[in-house]
Amino acid sequence: GHLTCLFLINDSMKELYKEFGKNLLISLGIFAALTLVLLGAERWLGIHLMIWSSAPFCVGFGASIIGVGYILTVKNPNNYLGFYGGIAMSALLGIQFIMTHQWDLVVLYFGVFIPFLVRSIVLWRKGDSNGALSPQWLDGKQLMVSLLVAALIIGGDYVLNTLCIYRDGWGENVLLKLLGAGLICTSAEANYWLIYKKTDAWIWWTLYGVVGVAFYALLPEPNYYLVILNIVFIIVNTSALRAWVAITPCHV
Numbered sequence: 001g002h003l004t005c006l007f008l009i010n011d012s013m014k015e016l017y018k019e020f021g022k023n024l025l026i027s028l029g030i031f032a033a034l035t036l037v038l039l040g041a042e043r044w045l046g047i048h049l050m051i052w053s054s055a056p057f058c059v060g061f062g063a064s065i066i067g068v069g070y071i072l073t074v075k076n077p078n079n080y081l082g083f084y085g086g087i088a089m090s091a092l093l094g095i096q097f098i099m100t101h102q103w104d105l106v107v108l109y110f111g112v113f114i115p116f117l118v119r120s121i122v123l124w125r126k127g128d129s130n131g132a133l134s135p136q137w138l139d140g141k142q143l144m145v146s147l148l149v150a151a152l153i154i155g156g157d158y159v160l161n162t163l164c165i166y167r168d169g170w171g172e173n174v175l176l177k178l179l180g181a182g183l184i185c186t187s188a189e190a191n192y193w194l195i196y197k198k199t200d201a202w203i204w205w206t207l208y209g210v211v212g213v214a215f216y217a218l219l220p221e222p223n224y225y226l227v228i229l230n231i232v233f234i235i236v237n238t239s240a241l242r243a244w245v246a247i248t249p250c251h252v
Helices: 002-045 055-074 082-099 103-130 140-165 174-195 200-218 224-247
Strands: none
Touching: 002 055, 002 082, 002 224, 055 082, 055 224, 082 103, 103 174, 140 174, 174 200, 200 224
């Protein structure tokens, strides 16, 4: 009996690894196709969308490939292996921000997001072994706390931007400051609630993509590559949201 159980566990793990590997290959294919399209756009429009000579760009490009593979994997709420990809993605992004001297984001990724991802692995593995921790919606109290924390993050980051980054007046660059704060807020909320398999996490991830499109399009020097990349994130995250909604029981 124990031997049969062991074989079943091994077979189950093999399937999880195969799914993770397949999703990384799918992500690689997505970015290969995206690169070809953008190279064509560069030639046609005479602009530079991808800066391969930039080390931070190359690190971020690799992080994005792993990140989409991570999202596609945890789209299956029984496959926690994707979070290992999430850790690799966050580490690469942290390195990218070290290169660009964005120290607040370095702290965010290494000090907050990676611990969140480690915690996700721990809890999701326990859920796999005892059948607990299935996708659920936030209850009323959790939703109110979530929105309050979001407001605090946005407000706090607005103050930080005004005093330390933009170093301008409270009423200047308001939209860009709010959108930048929104990127931090939505990614923090999404990472946190995904730990507990809350379907709302995918709403936050989808909002992250929407905010990212607006932020990078409205920069004084728009970054059209990151605009397109965030559109890809919207598509992938929306797909995961739909998959989770389909298996999440409604509030009673």
